[in-house]
Amino acid sequence: MSHAALEILSGGIGVSIQDAGRTGYRSIGVPVSGALDPRLLAAANGLAGNAPDVAGLELRLVATALKAVGGPLRVALAGDVSARLLAASGDGRAVAAWSSVTLFDGDVLQIGRPRGTAYLAVAGGILTPEMLGSRSTYARAGLGQSLAPGCRLPCAVFTGDLERDWRAAGPLFHASGPIRVMPGPQLDHFSAAAREAFFGTAFVVTPAHDRMGLRLAGPSLQHLEGGADIVSDGVTPGAIQVPADGQPIVLLADCQTVGGYPKIATVIRADLPRLAHVEAGDVLRFCCVDAAEATAARRAQARGLADWLAALQPAGTLDTASLLSANLAGAAVRGDEP
Amino acid sequence: MNLPAAGYPRLLALGDAAFTVEFGDGIAPETHARVLGFAAALDTLAADGRLPGLVERVPTFRSVTVHFDPDRADSGVLGETLLALAGEGRRAAASGRLWTLPVCFDDDLAPDLADVAARAGLTREAVIALLTATEFSVYMLGFLPGFPYLGGLPAALEMPRLATPRSRVPAGSVAIAGRMCAVYPWHSPGGWRLVGRTGARLFDVTQAARPALLAPGDRVRWQAVGREALGE
Incomplete structure (x- = not known):
């Protein structure tokens, strides 16, 4: 296989390489990492002709410019984002999300600041070295490649049909409504008033949010006497820790493997991807579900993604029927609202 | 000294893809010996293919968090298996290196x-x-x-x-x-x-x-x- 590269011209902070993450090493303190929204990474990969978990670029918070070195490269964008292709020849044109596009040597793709999190997939994947079974970036321990302007990311040369790009019938939507959680594991460390406030009040996302977690602001959730500290135990993305100040922190993919704050509740798998897209000032509410409801939600989500991927079409061949079926498969409105 | 703390072991859900099995609420060698004994027993069961969907286990001071793939494991069955195994009261057989x-x-x-x-x-x-x-x-x-x-x-x-x-x-x-x-x-x-x-x-x-x-x-x-x- 001959190689090409994507060079990062600008961006860096907020941009990382992500795949399904690193499992099997949490017992030695290695975070699981991986895409904050695996569905959206799967969508971008689908448009690029890849399997769902192939390593792509996760884009957050900043605009990014990428240059093709060698090539051609087939790339695809998924998310609430837009881009512009500046061809080496000097021509420019808009590139929409939810479609693939081919980059030739010297072409520059200028990607705007995404709302929330967006993904760029490359046909054949980003081929940086795997570390502990994953290419995901975890800069604190030098795992995966950290990105900065000037980095060249090895990619496969695209050998498919250059004439035929792929396009989705519509965006891949998320569920709406309150974020669904399962209670605990330390719900019993909280006062009745704190439990009522947690499930009955809106929380605002603060600017302190990154791939490790989201710090929320809302009513102070009071612990019972002596309940604010626990002997550290295992945590997982989605766990909602409440330190002594009573303000909850929702852990995300790069979170530590253990933590010493009580966890009032844990976001279910199906709703974790929605947290990839919240930004400072957004409002979150939480509601309680049980394991059976969590399973139903996961299954519905997997069906939605499978239907969405099945509706991908070569660009230029969209018809009303496919638009309708994709919208029905999505069966949801935008997930930006509380 | 060899009896488990009252109320333990117990099983807590950590969302829909993990359980935490607790052996106590403090830091003590006896509690930790049970943590390591349980983790070793889990490894043996997993090696025999008897814990489908198990992803990994994380021993801590006083508990073991068991991460699983909820699409491959029946969480109700897994929870019962974990609690039964924890109730066997195994302790770490040997100290490490x-x-x-x-x-x-x-x-x-x-x-x-x-x-x-x-x-x-x-x-x-x-x-x-x-x-x-x-x-x-x-x-x-x-x-x-x-x-x-x-x-x-x-x-x-x-x-x-x-x-x-x-x-x-x-x-x-x-x-x-x-x-x-x-x-x-x-x-x-x-x-x-x-x-x-x-x-x-x-x-x-x-x-x-x-x-x-x-x-x-x-x-x-x-x-x-x-x-x-x-x-x-």
Whole structure:
């Protein structure tokens, strides 16, 4: 296989390489990492002709410019984002999300600041070295490649049909409504008033949010006497820790493997991807579900993604029927609202 | 002493893809022996293919968190299996490896050592003597890849974390807080008191089979060395 590269011209902070993450090493303190929204990474990969978990670029918070070195490269964008292709020849044109596009040597793709999190997939994947079974970036321990302007990311040369790009019938939507959680594991460390406030009040996302977690602001959730500290135990993305100040922190993919704050509740798998897209000032509410409801939600989500991927079409061949079926498969409105 | 704490073991859901099996609520060798015994029993069952959907297990001071793939495991069945296994009351069969690791106590590499001595009412040399005479046990790894929580710190050295954490603790720093000793394998913010520096490499990603030097259940002794032995 001959190689090409994507060079990062600008961006860096907020941009990382992500795949399904690193499992099997949490017992030695290695975070699981991986895409904050695996569905959206799967969508971008689908448009690029890849399997769902192939390593792509996760884009957050900043605009990014990428240059093709060698090539051609087939790339695809998924998310609430837009881009512009500046061809080496000097021509420019808009590139929409939810479609693939081919980059030739010297072409520059200028990607705007995404709302929330967006993904760029490359046909054949980003081929940086795997570390502990994953290419995901975890800069604190030098795992995966950290990105900065000037980095060249090895990619496969695209050998498919250059004439035929792929396009989705519509965006891949998320569920709406309150974020669904399962209670605990330390719900019993909280006062009745704190439990009522947690499930009955809106929380605002603060600017302190990154791939490790989201710090929320809302009513102070009071612990019972002596309940604010626990002997550290295992945590997982989605766990909602409440330190002594009573303000909850929702852990995300790069979170530590253990933590010493009580966890009032844990976001279910199906709703974790929605947290990839919240930004400072957004409002979150939480509601309680049980394991059976969590399973139903996961299954519905997997069906939605499978239907969405099945509706991908070569660009230029969209018809009303496919638009309708994709919208029905999505069966949801935008997930930006509380 | 060999009976489990009242109300334990117990099973707690950590969302829809993990359970935490608790063996107590404090830090104690007996509780930790049960944690390690349960983790070993889980490994045996998993190796026999009897825990479909198991992803990994994370032993801590007092519990084991079991991560699973909820699309491959029936969480109700898995929870019952875990609770039954925990109820068997296995304890760690053997203690782990004994490591003797180098530590340099030079002032610039041990910026809190003088303050620790003053707080403990001891000389600097007496603190070093206590640290190097203690056999620590590895309770768990966490916080950062390869970061070991070492139990067994002498009571004379028990003191709280720094009121204001450092924004950057150098990699290799040997530190204490509460009744614990630890090593920062990476540069990191941190609030523990820095009492020395080791050249031991606690995490090496090129050792794919065992990237972390230490494992829960291992024991550690500190050996004072000159700074030239740190290889810096």
